[in-house]
Amino acid sequence: MATAEVAHHDHHDHHPTGLMRWVTTTNHKDIGTLYLIFAFIMFLLGGAMALVIRAELFQPGLQVVDPHFFNQMTTVHALVMVFGAIMPGMVGFANWQIPLMIGAPDMALPRLNNWSFWILPFAATLLMSSFLTGGGGPAAGWTLYAPLTIQGGMGVDLTIFAVHMLGVSSVLGAINIIVTVFNMRAPGMHFMKMPLFVWTWLITAFLLIAVMPVFAGAVTMLLTDRHFGTAFFDPAGGGDPVLFQHIFWFFGHPEVYIMILPAFGIISAIIPTFSRKPLFGYTSMVLAVAGIAFLSFIVWAHHMFTVGMPLVGEIYFMYATMLIAVPTGVKIFNWVATMWRGSMTFETPMLFGVGVVFLFTIGGLSGLMLGITPADFQYHDTYFVVAHFHYVLFSGSAMAMMGGTYYWLPKWTGHMYDEKLGKWHFWLTSIFFNIAFFPQHFLGLAGMPRRIPDYALQFTEFNVISSIGAFGLGITQLLFGYIVYKCIKGGEKATSEVWDNPEGLEWTLPSPPPYHTFETPPVVK
Amino acid sequence: MFPAYATLRAQTSHRAGVVTLSIQIGDGQIPAGSFRAEIRPNRSMSSRNLVVMVICLTVVCLTIGLSFFSLGLWLVLPFAGLEIFVVGVVVGYTIRRSDDHEVVLVTEDDVVVTKHEGRLTREAKFQKYWAWVRLEPGITRMQPSRLKIGSHGRFVEIGKAIEDRERRELSARLKQVLRAAV
Structure with a gap:
């Protein structure tokens, strides 16, 4: 082969600057940053929708929006938070951290990585544009249950295409993570030496690959029911709407773990650092994550106890659900045991770490309550469920991401964040979160159904409290944006280690790490 | 010598x-x-082990796809197949490189x-x-x-x-x- 061709090939290391740097980048750090910024924007957007919901529920009666728009808000809020904020946020962490943690120069498939990200803004635009269609956005809840979605307007079609695109992005991201972790670990970085964050993401990636085709198939069948005369789920044509619930939750329950497992990984990085002790029970943590992932495939019908299953089925799904408490309990125990007699300090990441352990446990316990079949007949489709999954997804996933951001932000930017403001952010977030969502347990137990724009008078006080908390929580997140922005722009210089002797290869690099490679060779002992 | x-x-x-x-x-x-x-x-991984990983993924995805196929929800199967195809292409590329x-x-x-x-x-x-x-x-x-x-x-x-x-x-x-x- 001619030398000239080789020489020509050699110049692709130069990359554009300015806007084109971000559009064409294949660098894992750039793409991680893009994912995190996108996730934060969607988090604010989904949060704004939540505030529309809480404004309407501030008082009984209809004051702010009409019921149809209210339903659109509940639906799109959830879709945006699940597919636009939490999942891309976690992928952002994966992009930034996995190559640094396993000693790889980049992700295995950098161009695919770029594509995975740039699908997202278009998918989000498609989802948002559903509001502009004749019938408005989807209004059937994020579960997109048939036959209501079969009857919806064009907004449902746009939503189906949007979730397809989001699914493609997730699957491509998952494939990239699997290939990276399998093939690009530094010599000596054996599987059982990998940081737990890498383990949790590896298992999450397998979950994504296993369940995304199910979701893609489900929404495509919805589409064909709507437009091509099939009757998979349409009872008018002999279809079975309950089958949609089964197929949705076969995807939906692992999806919950897709959102929470990487959060477990982040917490497992934070707690040992600020306890100044190695993670207690590393092997059991890995096995617990794998156990949770496996169990997530066999418990889906606990979301549909009231649908009219045979008693045997109800009992099976109840006991299978109870089993999840075992590996989850192992994890909680190990985090607490890591802190036990540690030289603990409470910088902002640790505050979030401890906060997540405490609040997620509340969400886990209310999940156990929901898993008890006869009790679930009372709680089903009430605000108790809303409280439960917000304790899992906000104070589990979202707060773990906030803690992870504070933990790794000095490494990413080379500057320390404002510790005082960070602590303010934690306390305001935790307090307002509990004001917003703890009363919803009582509302649910008292029988207030979810997804309603109006309610009986006896629910007023708790709804007022909840709405005040929600607005406080929303405004507090602007502070988070300011703290991160301030840290990016400048601040006290961060050292390589940032914290007091943290574990992991990423801390052997300077802060911020070089764009492409490492100045100090890693030592994987 | x-x-x-x-x-x-x-x-x-x-x-x-x-x-x-x-x-x-x-x-x-x-x-x-x-x-x-x-x-x-x-x-960090041999080509053989990467192939084993793809085979395991294929078995899991096809089992799920075929299970839904047997319930009449056949459209899951093509998506599972497409996904496995993409995984295969990507891993094949990785092995080749x-x-x-x-x-x-x-x-x-x-x-x-x-x-x-x-x-x-x-x-x-x-x-x-x-x-x-x-x-x-x-x-x-x-x-x-x-x-x-x-x-x-x-x-x-x-x-x-x-x-x-x-x-x-x-x-x-x-x-x-x-x-x-x-």
Whole structure:
């Protein structure tokens, strides 16, 4: 082969600057940053929708929006938070951290990585544009249950295409993570030496690959029911709407773990650092994550106890659900045991770490309550469920991401964040979160159904409290944006280690790490 | 009995790649006294194990797809198949590129740079007495250095799979070998 061709090939290391740097980048750090910024924007957007919901529920009666728009808000809020904020946020962490943690120069498939990200803004635009269609956005809840979605307007079609695109992005991201972790670990970085964050993401990636085709198939069948005369789920044509619930939750329950497992990984990085002790029970943590992932495939019908299953089925799904408490309990125990007699300090990441352990446990316990079949007949489709999954997804996933951001932000930017403001952010977030969502347990137990724009008078006080908390929580997140922005722009210089002797290869690099490679060779002992 | 190459230095604990420098001191396929550097990126899993991983994923996805197919929800199956196809293509690409490497061979008269990329093998040859090595620092602090070798205005870049420190060492070694020839 001619030398000239080789020489020509050699110049692709130069990359554009300015806007084109971000559009064409294949660098894992750039793409991680893009994912995190996108996730934060969607988090604010989904949060704004939540505030529309809480404004309407501030008082009984209809004051702010009409019921149809209210339903659109509940639906799109959830879709945006699940597919636009939490999942891309976690992928952002994966992009930034996995190559640094396993000693790889980049992700295995950098161009695919770029594509995975740039699908997202278009998918989000498609989802948002559903509001502009004749019938408005989807209004059937994020579960997109048939036959209501079969009857919806064009907004449902746009939503189906949007979730397809989001699914493609997730699957491509998952494939990239699997290939990276399998093939690009530094010599000596054996599987059982990998940081737990890498383990949790590896298992999450397998979950994504296993369940995304199910979701893609489900929404495509919805589409064909709507437009091509099939009757998979349409009872008018002999279809079975309950089958949609089964197929949705076969995807939906692992999806919950897709959102929470990487959060477990982040917490497992934070707690040992600020306890100044190695993670207690590393092997059991890995096995617990794998156990949770496996169990997530066999418990889906606990979301549909009231649908009219045979008693045997109800009992099976109840006991299978109870089993999840075992590996989850192992994890909680190990985090607490890591802190036990540690030289603990409470910088902002640790505050979030401890906060997540405490609040997620509340969400886990209310999940156990929901898993008890006869009790679930009372709680089903009430605000108790809303409280439960917000304790899992906000104070589990979202707060773990906030803690992870504070933990790794000095490494990413080379500057320390404002510790005082960070602590303010934690306390305001935790307090307002509990004001917003703890009363919803009582509302649910008292029988207030979810997804309603109006309610009986006896629910007023708790709804007022909840709405005040929600607005406080929303405004507090602007502070988070300011703290991160301030840290990016400048601040006290961060050292390589940032914290007091943290574990992991990423801390052997300077802060911020070089764009492409490492100045100090890693030592994987 | 001497081995074909006596390894002067074999690094195995690098993040980015592995460099093996050797000098011919006995019978082998390259002339005696020549210098050889082989640079290959780090790969932590064998091709066989990657294939096993794809097979396991295929079994899981097809089991799920076929289960829904048996319930009449056949549209899950094509998506599962499509996904497995993409996984297969990606892993196949990875396996194909897993043997990518560069060889810099300095013989009595020539410097030969051979790049093995996938199925392509590209070779650049320079006259040893005119060849020189250039280590360019990154344009910005965030960019890696670039190591080039060539002569008469034609240069090829080598050592992209290794880190800055290793590039510096390789550069110094190559300069030493070329200087010795003059």
